[in-house]
Amino acid sequence: MGRNIAKAISKEFKLSNSPYDIQRVQKIADQIVEVIDRQELSYYFYVILEDEKGESHINAFSLPGGYVYIFKELLDMLDDDELAFVIAHEIGHIVSRHHIKRLQAAMGYNLLLIASAQAPADPEFSRGLSFAIVQMLVAYSREDEFNADELAVKYCQLAGFDPKAGIEVQEKLYKESKKKLRPISYFRTHPYTAQRIRRIKERLHLPLGVEDYINF
Numbered sequence: 001m002g003r004n005i006a007k008a009i010s011k012e013f014k015l016s017n018s019p020y021d022i023q024r025v026q027k028i029a030d031q032i033v034e035v036i037d038r039q040e041l042s043y044y045f046y047v048i049l050e051d052e053k054g055e056s057h058i059n060a061f062s063l064p065g066g067y068v069y070i071f072k073e074l075l076d077m078l079d080d081d082e083l084a085f086v087i088a089h090e091i092g093h094i095v096s097r098h099h100i101k102r103l104q105a106a107m108g109y110n111l112l113l114i115a116s117a118q119a120p121a122d123p124e125f126s127r128g129l130s131f132a133i134v135q136m137l138v139a140y141s142r143e144d145e146f147n148a149d150e151l152a153v154k155y156c157q158l159a160g161f162d163p164k165a166g167i168e169v170q171e172k173l174y175k176e177s178k179k180k181l182r183p184i185s186y187f188r189t190h191p192y193t194a195q196r197i198r199r200i201k202e203r204l205h206l207p208l209g210v211e212d213y214i215n216f
Helices: 002-012 019-033 080-095 098-116 123-136 142-159 165-179 193-204
Strands: 044-050 060-063 067-071
Touching (some): 002 060, 002 067, 019 044, 019 080, 067 080, 080 142, 080 165, 098 142, 142 165, 142 193, 165 193
Parallel strands (some): 044 067
């Protein structure tokens, strides 16, 4: 299924060919992949310039089977430690198989099988695949996001990146969301930013302040 969705994304989305962007992402990703729990998969990393509507996003997402995508607009906002956290977060969703759980709930078993099939001329296949792509771009459950954050902290520590960058990513994107009329796609809707920061701080045994208990 992941391979089918990845093929569709490569046709519908505009991917970056920039050697600098690709090498930057791959170098950091390689360090993360060395320390993750699911070593049986091959992992693939891509930078997206625009979606199928010609729009950019401050977003990143992953697919079952080891595919990770980051939009150029988000990539340019992050330093290397922050980028490592985002990549590790997306890999955390793969490691914990959050995609399959969400797709099973949203699509039902039959549509899930169709999206996993090899029948590109079948309209049911296209419908199943399109729906699967939409599901990859919407928010995970609260607990799935917490779990992916916790794994990102773990993987960043093991790979030699600063896991506190996860806090900086949250704060940076929250501030960015206040500047733009359109909502920030990544880290959105639930749980609140403060809740995620608090969980990261708790994982790192950092002191908590009043602001960590205010929903924003």
